[in-house]
Amino acid sequence: MSLKPQGRVVYANARLLDPATGLDVIGGVLTDGEKIADFGVEFASPSGAYGDATIVDCDGACLCPGLVDIRVQLREPGDEHKSTLKTAGESATSGGVTSMVCLPNTNPVIDDMSVVEFVARRARLLGLSKVYPYGAVTRGLEGRDMAEMGMLAESGAVAFTDGTRAVASAKVMRKALTYARNFDLLIVQHPEEPSLADGGAMNSGDLAIRMGLPGIPAVAETIMVARDVRLAEDTGGRLHFGHISTAESIDIIRRAKERGVKVTCDTAPPYFSLNELAVGEYRTFAKLSPPLRSEEDRQAIIEGIKDGVIDVVASDHAPEDEDSKRLPFAQAAFGGVGLETLLAITLELYHNGHMSLLDCLKTITCNPADLIGLPAGKLEKGAAADLCLFDPVRGWKIDADQLSSKSKNSPFDGRLAQGRCLRTVVDGRTVFEL
């Protein structure tokens, strides 16, 4: 694929949506090279006179800023048999995602400036979805000694997390929040108390008992959320919780936000579109971390997104190969791929009448971009021309085998979805077309 930007292009005749400003009009976007030159109603007509610009007729489909996904596992370097920057990039662009923030749980771990630069450079050369790395909070993700957060931030790490591991020690977490405050860095916690989650395979409860599987109680999440809220309050550090899955966590975070604690959180599509019943018949593709919870929890997650306690929806993309998933349930790896289904499943919130289309899009565009501080997720003159063209009502069946992702472990395999990405533009280049 050519990395050379196209000249001037008009994406005309679109329903133009900018969640940050609430813009929702029939119009279009003019791009010049890598940048957005202009946008608005003046580009509505597909047959207008736009000088030398190439015209792309959007045919009335929705055109919005490219999606921003803040929770993606890349697997490169280290586990290229599961996913590479290239396959993840293709997976992202086919889902309308133009910016992704990747977890540091690669091999080697992103706890060193050279790895930050390696990932950033490789992704830049591919020219697919943009990749922004998280840096590790602790060296080797071991939860003990702080990583060089200041220097990692200078070399391009956008925020800090130990990825799929919690920073388990309260003392280390307190130090990390305190230290991060020097540079105003965001710490992202995987809220799960390991001493309660260890050995568990699914949500604790009746179903786990009937299936004879060891459970991970909801309280494993909530006590970590409660603890870290206190630490954030005490230190003044900026804290974000990844993939919130329980009703009680939302209550704790809601109250913390009301008190003015600098805390935010996200959830992933499975937690508002599936419940623990999805793991019935021992479906390992639905074995996620945190585990799919009860129906009450799922309902509470939707309420949390609606009232803004949950700031962001992120895909929680976790590629695992067949060898890691085709195992007895308890032995199978956690995680599911999600880049390609992020848009469609999030749009369910709109189709089911929970939220407006713009509010729904906010959680996957401007909100995550603002949280991490990325120059993305908004329609702005002079901003990078990262766009997502989608048909909000087109029906399709999610078929794991048809995914671009190298690993096919989608918890949504076989699901009927509504809303599909038609075209993805990164830096003015069309990198995906359905």
Next chain:
Amino acid sequence: MSTKDRELRFTHRHLLGIEGLYPFEITDILDRAERYAALNRQRTAVEPLLKGRTVINLFFENSTRTRTSFERAAKRLGADVINMSVATSSIKKGETLIDTAVTLNAMHPDVLVVRHGDSGAVELLSQKVNCAVLNAGDGTHEHPTQALLDALTIRRRKGSITGLVVAICGDVLHSRVARSNIHLLSAMGAQVRLVAPNTLLPSSMSVLGAEVYHDMREGLKDVDVVMMLRLQKERMEGAYVPSQREYFHFYGLDYDKLSHAKSDALIMHPGPMNRGVEIDSDVADDFERSAIQEQVEMGVAARMACLEVVTANLEDWRKENGL
């Protein structure tokens, strides 16, 4: 000596800390030390005020520099000096510390110079003896003679302490030097800034009246004195600071960061220095601006002054108590 003069003297039997001292008490010691500094430089004989007196250097924590400095000071004043280094393992319990005090007391010393790893241990010991006690550093609490020698160095270079802006940079959390200096400099009318990552600052440090900065360049802007603190090796491996190179990158004193201070800013360090950790070698060895050597020299003069005032006060105390 007139009554008025007597009132403006340092009148305590012990010197356990700077906190709570009046500015005139500090000035009294500094004035005396100033005189000794001049005499020491001229290598002139000093009046043997401590002749026949016994000074015991009781060090529960290893120190070569401070102990040598005290030894030199006491000998210069004509005292008999005994150095005792007590193995750390034998003094873990408070009872043993008091036993040690009682034992030493029976030897009738005049001054005990004590360093101990626990905050408050020197004060505890001072309550059990009949002599004068000089705190040579207790835990992370105080190191008064260091603050006095620093003040003496600043006063000699800058003329006065009042009105100066002093940045204390580095591991404030674990530093007794920082605490004593904050008390002394604030009492003498200097404006104190603390510059360190949050993890090396006590959360309530602003209570001591100092301004807190997390950015070295902001913290050093237009300061008259830059006081660097030592960062212990075990504290720069992830527990407080991620690594040595990150610490140096953000908080190590180099010419780039120093350029934000006043052009004639004085550079100080209580020693021993970690070159390349908290201070760049070039800066530490800058003949024009670094006062680090002079601090060591002033250490002897300041300690002579301290020995002089506490032994004089000890005499008064002994008379009052019929000892």
